[in-house]
Amino acid sequence: MFKFQEKILLNEIKRGDQAALGKLYNEYVDKIYRFIYFNVSSIDNAQDLTSQLFIRLLNYLANNQKAEIDNLQAFLFAMARNLLTDFYRSNSNRLEMPIDEFIEENISDRHNFEDMLNDKLEIEALDEKLKILPDDYREIIVLRFVNEFSFKEIANIINSSEGNARIKAFRGLKMLKNSLKTEK
């Protein structure tokens, strides 16, 4: 979505246009949910934080009618990171990621049982490896390789330089490879 389209959408939302809100929601909800999901312990938490994020966005727009959001994507992911920080603080004992629950829900409808099994194993394996990565590396890996954001977009979200984002992604990827190698 282009920036001018985002601005139009935000203006329409401020005028109470439900269709505009639906469009914005559908554009970002999957990406944000995925980003949050890999950083929290469960589907419930991911859903809870994702819904909190959109409510926060509405409140922000209501309280800052004249404020212009320059980059909506960066704004939303920065908001998601803040939510995650708050979440980590309030939940010091992080739970295990129930990836099985997700796999049961999302992949079980595939016809080929062998494919399903392979996918399940791969997702489980990768998910396990992601968990061991430091938080800042993991979020960049998720943003870069799962959500397929550019380093420029990631730099905007994490409020850092593009080079720094590249280095972190490279290091995170290296750690993942090493862990996969040692497993094999």
Added chain:
Amino acid sequence: MSNPRTSLSQGFKNLQAIQPNYNWRKQFEDNLKERLVFVFPKQEDGFNFIIRQSADFLRFNFALKQGIISLVVLVLFSSCGLIYASQNSIPGGHLYALKRLTEKTRMSLVLNQKQKIALRAEIISNRLGEMKELSKPGDAQTKNDQAQYLATAQSDIKKEFKALRKDLLAEQSIGSSEPTAIDEISSPINDDKQIVNDSTISDLEQSMEETKQSLRENDLVSALQKTLAAENKLSNASQATSTAEQINSSEPDKTQAPINLNNQKKYNKKIKSNDFRIDNFQRESAVKGVMIREK
């Protein structure tokens, strides 16, 4: 053994399949939209608001709209009808003032000098037509009124003749030294109470038709000559009527007669001198006109 790089990229691809539960996604979208109504009550920008309000006003006041349109149409039609009807009215009629107003308006709206002259000639024709209508025998009750209206119409015609003559001269760009003499031409008969008779009016109408024809042919010199002739005819006729009336009135009252006869002599002298001036002026105008056309 699979390549770790390939398996990693494949793994990331698989992770992209992670999506929120469809039901939760849809339900939360609906909740969010409901919340939006409370956070941002539906607004419209200024232009849309005005358009919608106007549309609502017209929709809910359909009867009023119809009434306004009918009223406007009625006023337009009745105005046009009144103006059309007033064109045949004569002095003393209810719509005569409207007729004069229409003439004045037309005169002020016409900017082209030639069209103005043609319009003035038409106005003179109108006045003559009115005079003809007024001079028809009426009942005794309206006789005095008729005489009064005739006098007024005659006075108006004289004014119009004077104006037409000036316009024609101005258009021809001649008469730089003549206006003084020309002004005097119309001055001998200031007594507008002397009304011209029917035949004179018919003659004048004929002259005006010829003048209009000349104007249509763009022959300004001829138009001016005919105007002067018609004006002169009106003056003479008026004077003759005045004389006849004075002679008639002198018989029963002899004390008034010498004064009237003295006046008559003076008028006759003036008319003779004016006739001479008009002849001279007409001759000069014709010569100048020919010269202008030759140029």
